[in-house]
Amino acid sequence: MKSNQQGMDKDRFDKYLFIAVILGFISLKVSFLAHFFGREVFYWYSVYRSTFVIHFFYIQYALSFLLCGYLFFLGVKLLSNANTLDKRRVGYMIIIWGIVTFVFYLLINELERMEIKNPEIFHTLLSNNYL
């Protein structure tokens, strides 16, 4: 690996940046699709509270961990190979994107899971503006 001062060549840096942007772009869409499947499709087929749906959330956790983890990793890789201020800024932004998306994923998953497991408690909290 080249030194930090020299950084990787422009083409490789841009390639990693492109992969990161595509990954960040699809990550939230995947989250919303999963949300849609979790709520609508399973509900239509009357398996809303089945064990499979609960397990589906674990699959989502794993997926979010992989997607956002890789996004974070790419951000760190870009940052460690950045030799200008603007390149470093791009690296920081990718890292922030990975963290924010992961937190958002967890929040959506947890709210969904909570609603499915304890709908009464969830709706009481919601109506009292605790959530």
Place this chain on the structure above:
Amino acid sequence: MNFEEGKYMKILDRILEKINRIEKEEDVFYKYVSIGLVLLIIVQYYPIVFYFFELIEFDSVGKYGIVASLKIMFLTFLAAMPSVVLILLGLRLIEKTDSRYRYGIGTVFILSGLIGAFFNGLLGCLEQTSWWDI
């Protein structure tokens, strides 16, 4: 007169040269991308604004309040701003920079801007409808 024209042309040439040099600099690409990423995050997570607005305004103003309704209209209008800038930035990225991946990243910016404008606008309209009708 010729002297004056020459002088002005020289100044104009210098300005154009400076602009071209700035636009073709390698780091302009990364500057655009970093601004685009900030806007992308704002566009993607803008629905949270509606959520918090609902939490704050629900009890204090009342469901059918005209003030709350106007605020939602303003928030919906505000949602379009980063999306439009993102689309323009994507176009500028494709047009003005020289990276090999400018088309890919520029297309993602333009698509994100379009999708964000559509969904955030739709969400704002739905919020507006629910506040009036329910």
